[in-house]
Amino acid sequence: MTPASYQGRSVWSLALERFLADRVAVISAAIVVMGLLTVLASALDLVASQWSQELAVGHAPPHWFAHDESSSDGQAKVRGATTRPIATAGTSNNAPTPCDVLDPIESEMRQVGGYSSSQAKLTPSAADVQDPIANELSLASKKLAQHRTIPMAERAPSAAWGADKWGRDVLDKTIKAAETSILVGLCAALIATVIGSLLGAFSGWYGGWVDDLSNWIYNVLNAIPSILLILAIAAVLDSKGVLSIVIILGVTGWTGVYRLVRGEYLKHRDRDYVRAAYAIGASPLRRMFIHVLPNVSHVILVQFSLLTVACIKAEVILSFLGFGVPVDGVSWGTMLTEAQNDLLLGIWWQLAAATLAMGLFVTALSLLTDALRDALDPKLTH
Amino acid sequence: MAAYVIRRLWQMLPTMAGVVLLVFFLFNWVGGDPAYVLAGLFSSQEQIASIRKELGLDEPMWRQLLIFVKQVISFDFGTSWTTGEKVSQIFATRLPASLTVVAPLLVIETMIGVVIAIAVSWVRGSWIDRSVMIVCTTAMSISILVFIIVGQYLLAYRLNWFPVQGWGESFTTNLFVYAPLPILLGLMVSIAPNTRLFRSFILDEIDQDYVRTARAKGMNEARVMFIHVLRNALIPVITFVISNLPGLLLGAFLLERFFGIPGVGREIILAVERSDFPVIKAVTVYVALATMVFNLIGDLLYRLADPRIQLK
Numbered sequence: 001m002t003p004a005s006y007q008g009r010s011v012w013s014l015a016l017e018r019f020l021a022d023r024v025a026v027i028s029a030a031i032v033v034m035g036l037l038t039v040l041a042s043a044l045d046l047v048a049s050q051w052s053q054e055l056a057v058g059h060a061p062p063h064w065f066a067h068d069e070s071s072s073d074g075q076a077k078v079r080g081a082t083t084r085p086i087a088t089a090g091t092s093n094n095a096p097t098p099c100d101v102l103d104p105i106e107s108e109m110r111q112v113g114g115y116s117s118s119q120a121k122l123t124p125s126a127a128d129v130q131d132p133i134a135n136e137l138s139l140a141s142k143k144l145a146q147h148r149t150i151p152m153a154e155r156a157p158s159a160a161w162g163a164d165k166w167g168r169d170v171l172d173k174t175i176k177a178a179e180t181s182i183l184v185g186l187c188a189a190l191i192a193t194v195i196g197s198l199l200g201a202f203s204g205w206y207g208g209w210v211d212d213l214s215n216w217i218y219n220v221l222n223a224i225p226s227i228l229l230i231l232a233i234a235a236v237l238d239s240k241g242v243l244s245i246v247i248i249l250g251v252t253g254w255t256g257v258y259r260l261v262r263g264e265y266l267k268h269r270d271r272d273y274v275r276a277a278y279a280i281g282a283s284p285l286r287r288m289f290i291h292v293l294p295n296v297s298h299v300i301l302v303q304f305s306l307l308t309v310a311c312i313k314a315e316v317i318l319s320f321l322g323f324g325v326p327v328d329g330v331s332w333g334t335m336l337t338e339a340q341n342d343l344l345l346g347i348w349w350q351l352a353a354a355t356l357a358m359g360l361f362v363t364a365l366s367l368l369t370d371a372l373r374d375a376l377d378p379k380l381t382h
Numbered sequence: 383m384a385a386y387v388i389r390r391l392w393q394m395l396p397t398m399a400g401v402v403l404l405v406f407f408l409f410n411w412v413g414g415d416p417a418y419v420l421a422g423l424f425s426s427q428e429q430i431a432s433i434r435k436e437l438g439l440d441e442p443m444w445r446q447l448l449i450f451v452k453q454v455i456s457f458d459f460g461t462s463w464t465t466g467e468k469v470s471q472i473f474a475t476r477l478p479a480s481l482t483v484v485a486p487l488l489v490i491e492t493m494i495g496v497v498i499a500i501a502v503s504w505v506r507g508s509w510i511d512r513s514v515m516i517v518c519t520t521a522m523s524i525s526i527l528v529f530i531i532v533g534q535y536l537l538a539y540r541l542n543w544f545p546v547q548g549w550g551e552s553f554t555t556n557l558f559v560y561a562p563l564p565i566l567l568g569l570m571v572s573i574a575p576n577t578r579l580f581r582s583f584i585l586d587e588i589d590q591d592y593v594r595t596a597r598a599k600g601m602n603e604a605r606v607m608f609i610h611v612l613r614n615a616l617i618p619v620i621t622f623v624i625s626n627l628p629g630l631l632l633g634a635f636l637l638e639r640f641f642g643i644p645g646v647g648r649e650i651i652l653a654v655e656r657s658d659f660p661v662i663k664a665v666t667v668y669v670a671l672a673t674m675v676f677n678l679i680g681d682l683l684y685r686l687a688d689p690r691i692q693l694k
Contacts, residue, residue, distance in 0.1 A: 024516070216396060216397070216400055217400070219396075219397045219400070220397055220400030220401050220404055221404075222673075223397055223398075223401055223670040223671075223673050223674050224401060224404075224666055224669065224670045224673070225628065225629040225632050225633075225669060225673065227629075227632055227633065227635075228632055228650065228665065228666055228669055229666075231650060231651070231654045231662075232405075232408060232409075232654070232662050232666055233408065234654060235653070235654040235657055235659075235662055236408050236409060236412050237412070309523075313523075313525060316525050316527065317525065317526070317527065317636070320527050321639075321651065321655075322655070323654070332525075333527070336525070336527050336528065336531065339531065340531050343531065343535050344535075344539070351528070351531065351532070354528075355524060355525075355528045358523070358524070358525060359520065359523050359524045361523075362523035362524075363519055363520045363523040365523075366519045366522065366523055367516065367519055370519070
């Protein structure tokens with residue numbers, strides 16, 4: 001019976017011990033786990049399911065900001081809120097719509113057949129001309145019909161972390177946006193890691209034409225800066241929703257993983273334990289994925305973590321530019337777009353919420369990645 | 383050395399061919415038919431057909447590929463689909479504006495990054511080092527968008543220290559009135575990742591034997607740092623900067639968009655928003671070529687600066 005001091009411990013248990021000894025790492029891991037649980041709860045509609053409901057008045061301030069001071073005449077005036085409806089579907093403006101305005105392109109429109117009997121509606125006349133956004137428009141009007149608008153009088157004067165221009169609760173939006181951004185980041189990173197690892201494994205193991213072909217693809221994708229490649233593919237696919245961002249980010253992000261995994265497989269291919277496996281008759285696939293892969297998995301894990309951070313940041317920028325989530329979804333990027341306009345009016349709560357949430361999660365994830373990399377490296381002096 | 387350069391240039395050819403194929407596949411195959419979108423809602427079939435003919439989209443795929451290859455070789459990508467401006471003209475006029483922001487930004491951010499990295503490496507391992515690294519990580523986690531939005535709002539809109547947006551006519555106006563705020567914000571965003579990277583370069587050098595020898599000879603820490611370590615650590619810094627130059631030009635697109643600077647990055651965003659394929663195709667091909675050329679220059683500089691490197 002070997003004494004305890006001679007007993008070998010697995011790489012992972014040693015790494016875990018090193019990881020737990022680092023306070024920053026443990027705190028970051030806790031924050032990331034809490035964030036992921038929130039994302040799960042939001043995805044299951046346990047929280048923030050009413051985020052698109054306009055519950056408050058436009059630009060309602062947060063509770064704790066609104067009632068700092070009561071105004072001198074005794075009425076609880078809420079700071080920053082807009083009590084007039086900004087954009088309402090269905091409620092009529094007091095001023096009648098003018099119908100005697102000169103239409104500068106009226107004759108051309110009649111020629112093309114743009115106006116039907118009612119002047120307000122514009123329909124294409126030629127039966128063979130396809131309306132490129134007909135589907136989206138019909139979907140949108142169907143959704144609008146289902147949407148229940150709460151009348152102005154019943155709306156709350158303040159919300160937990162304020163409201164945006166239309167009166168949607170910022171806290172709910174932040175949680176839903178976290179779900180979108182983090183899930184997109186995770187899925188895109190997963191796709192990229194899988195592609196990169198598989199290609200790297202086959203490329204490093206077999207060499208030959210597989211290696212040449214993969215290297216060529218890698219060089220081509222590396223020659224184009226990633227932001228340009230992402231924008232180019234986004235231009236071509238023309239933003240058909242969250243799935244297309246995930247695919248774009250996944251297909252453009254695998255190059256780093258590929259290079260590292262290929263290097264690792266080149267190293268491990270000629271190691272003794274692999275030769276021993278060959279000697280007892282293990283097939284190449286078995287040797288690649290059952291013998292070598294566990295020894296390479298720490299590299300892949302760290303790369304996956306890094307890629308998640310990069311994909312979340314890329315998704316935020318894409319959503320900000322309008323190439324990301326569709327109009328009926330929310331992401332930290334779209335919140336930042338609205339926040340820029342809000343800021344001009346002095347409304348800061350949406351910017352603060354999105355920044356704090358994103359900063360907290362991504363910082364924790366980055367610190368976690370660094371700690372993982374340090375913990376999994378046995379040569380680092382701790 | 384000459385053999386190496388020729389071999390690298392030769393190796394660029396299959397990669398360029400791959401880039402051309404990728405761009406063609408993306409824009410002519412996947413991108414499909416933009417004729418409907420470009421013609422507008424009330425167009426007739428003849429208009430759509432004539433647009434297709436004009437853009438060359440009614441040709442078979444292989445002929446379109448030949449046309450595209452000819453365009454790449456002759457550097458003539460035709461005209462923009464939305465403005466009708468020649469694509470080469472677009473680049474020629476937008477490049478100076480981009481460079482007015484990017485060139486000073488690059489120089490200043492490298493200098494500041496190196497200085498802070500040296501300062502942090504001096505006290506490596508201490509709580510200052512650790513907390514600076516955590517602050518850097520936090521700064522990198524906050525999206526660049528937040529920096530720009532808050533910076534533009536506070537410094538330009540509120541405090542009126544800089545103009546909120548815009549671009550002028552003369553070079554001096556641009557450099558001293560309109561460029562400072564974008565450059566400042568670009569600095570704030572890039573300090574964190576640069577510090578981390580340069581610190582890792584410096585720390586790679588600090589553990590070397592020659593440093594220990596220098597200290598054993600009685601050299602003071604400042605001399606060791608600035609004369610021995612820095613000289614060696616600057617090599618990867620400079621090659622990193624040179625290799626990243628094309629990416630930086632593009633990366634300034636957010637700054638250009640927020641500040642209304644008529645640069646290359648802003649053109650790309652506009653082209654993507656308007657589905658202006660010739661511009662995007664041209665940019666992708668040019669930037670890929672520039673990236674490969676600058677990578678080669680970076681490698682050559684590395685060899686020139688560090689005689690131990692053998693270029694194969």
